[in-house]
Amino acid sequence: MPEIVGVVERLWRYPVKSMGGELLDSVEVEDRGLVGDRLYAVRDGAGKLGSGKNTRRFRRMDGLLRLGARLGARIDGPELFDPLGRPVPDPDTFLRAYLEQQDVALAREDGVSHFDELPVSVLTTATLDWMARAVPSAVVDERRFRPNVLLRTPPGTPPFAEDGWLGREARVRGGARLAFVRASARCAMAGAAQPGLPHAPEILKTIAQERGNELGALATVSRPGRLRVGDALSLA
Template identity: 65%
Template sequence: MTLLSFGVVERLWRYPVKSTGGERVDRVAVEFRGLAGDRLWAVRDAAGKFGSGKSTRRFRHMPGLLRLGSRYADGRDRPEVLDVDGRPVPDPDAYLRAYLRRDDVMLAREGEISHFDQQPLSVLSTATLDWVRRAVPGVAVDERRFRPNILVRTPAGTPPFVEDTWLGRTVGIGGARIEFVDSSERCAMVNHDQPGLPHSPLVLRAVAAGHDNRLDALARVLVPGEVGVGDPVVPG
């Protein structure tokens, strides 16, 4: 870690199918759209809405998606869907229809309508994640509850919610350069159960009370490039 570094990349996550569990990667290309393949696919219903943890103009709440997983395997462009036990399913569309008990859903690649809620990258610090753990003792918490793309290991003594100080700044990470522009307003999805993380209403309650429901730093990509675990996050 350099003296001017915000920290180093601890873990990288991408979510091939929106609102399902993601996959950890050691290195990944960062494109203007975000991490290569991130949320490139989604579960779409007959009305054209995408499966999510909430319902809005673009998204439809589809309970249980977070208990599933998704990953890219063998260099294929279409991701695998993993069942609740972590096993790839042979026919994702058929499985999703049976699992969700809906006959109008299918796996759909992004078209003209973006699958992203807001900006293409979410970055979270270990300082903030550690604060959440302290705020909800006895509740299993790791970064998967907040679905960041990049978890940054911040130096000892870094205060929680340090991400607030990043907004409006640009940083280099590996071969990429990004600009922090906003933060995420959290919803009940952070409470939902997923493998190893039981449902708990205390998580959102703590974030709402401790930081006005906002957690992470959202970024746009200024210069594409490759990013890897261990890369320093350097201002400039």
């Protein structure tokens, strides 16, 4: 018997890696993840992608999280917004001035994945509520954790319910199926400043102390389909 664990409260897509995202009422899910999610990134002259950290693939570019991006129905690239929410007419020219780096440009994903880990991230309201109680000095908001799916869990659901989903498959009425694989590792972006959210390093410190730097769950797509706000998510 399928176990309903919650209802999709909000859907987030992030058209440009490490920038603010857009809220959706529904979205198609393909093998790669939510259609259009992290489809673009800021790429430098060495081929590294703008991120909140430095790795083999990524280059830390401070300030990206203060920008917004929206894909909507566009097919020729995302629309960018400056820190005040104003549309940017020429993304590449703006990014070079904003980042003070002349070798950067907006680039569509090709051979190098724009995802840090797995393509779909899920966070429950039970876990988000725990975070707010654990760090009362900070402004806690789901945007700090960049989930694709914020799942409204029933009253009484304990925090970190996502931990019990690993190794299981979830499904919704639109046919999409997600296979939960592992917890989501957190970095400094969880406490970074973004529009409406001040710098709060105590958030990551608390996650590190209490959760070993992990919060929420990551999944792959086991069957394409559609996700909608209001969908019940059930575990097989």
